[in-house]
Amino acid sequence: EPEVTQTPSHQVTQMGQEVILRCVPISNHLYFYWYRQILGQKVEFLVSFYNNEISEKSEIFDDQFSVERPDGSNFTLKIRSTKLEDSAMYFCASSEGGSLHNTEAFFGQGTRLTVV
Amino acid sequence: RKEVEQDPGPFNVPEGATVAFNCTYSNSASQSFFWYRQDCRKEPKLLMSVYSSGNEDGRFTAQLNRASQYISLLIRDSKLSDSATYLCVVTGYSSASKIIFGSGTRLSIRP
Numbered sequence: 001e002p003e004v005t006q007t008p009s010h011q012v013t014q015m016g017q018e019v020i021l022r023c024v025p026i027s028n029h030l031y032f033y034w035y036r037q038i039l040g041q042k043v044e045f046l047v048s049f050y051n052n053e054i055s056e057k058s059e060i061f062d063d064q065f066s067v068e069r070p071d072g073s074n075f076t077l078k079i080r081s082t083k084l085e086d087s088a089m090y091f092c093a094s095s096e097g098g099s100l101h102n103t104e105a106f107f108g109q110g111t112r113l114t115v116v
Numbered sequence: 117r118k119e120v121e122q123d124p125g126p127f128n129v130p131e132g133a134t135v136a137f138n139c140t141y142s143n144s145a146s147q148s149f150f151w152y153r154q155d156c157r158k159e160p161k162l163l164m165s166v167y168s169s170g171n172e173d174g175r176f177t178a179q180l181n182r183a184s185q186y187i188s189l190l191i192r193d194s195k196l197s198d199s200a201t202y203l204c205v206v207t208g209y210s211s212a213s214k215i216i217f218g219s220g221t222r223l224s225i226r227p
Contacts, residue, residue: 107159
């Protein structure tokens with residue numbers, strides 16, 4: 001069964017450092033998402049991406065964050081200068097259609113980011 | 117008002133019981149609705165889509181009331197393996213728009 005894969009599974013970084021979280025969406029999917037979940041809290045939307053550009057982003061997704069699809073298969077989330085409060089599980093998701101097409105989003109297993 | 121609101125629980129019920137979760141959403145233009153399940157420290161996984169006419173999948177029944185902007189999930193004959201957090205998901209304000217998760221309802225099934 002096709003799946004979304006994320007690497008690394010766990011990343012520890014020092015405050016102020018840049019991190020790149022990597023995702024390989026399901027190959028025929030066109031819509032890509034990043035979410036985060038702080039331990040014990042809800043799943044929060046960060047950004048959606050379609051046709052090589054950001055479709056929508058939340059207020060969490062400030063100038064410290066960026067996304068890229070560098071080679072047609074990977075979908076990356078970069079945090080430029082990490083803060084302690086960026087510590088969370090980051091989930092990548094992809095879907096075949098956009099949200100209006102009632103298609104499910106498949107989630108990767110997540111990258112646990114710990115900022116120290 | 118929160119975009120998607122759920123009773124956080126926890127619901128603690130005996131095996132075999134029937135349990136129901138509710139969810140309300142604020143944007144009447146929302147198009148698509150889902151229930152996801154999330155196990156502890158795992159990714160969310162789709163449990164079922166929610167259709168206007170209501171739909172059933174084995175022991176699970178989902179219903180949508182657009183007039184009241186309300187979604188429900190009913191689990192019959194609950195199993196120990198049903199213990200998880202159930203996430204109400206609403207999408208579709210615009211094309212490729214964000215998928216909004218409720219904060220989740222925690223369910224614990226006891227033997």
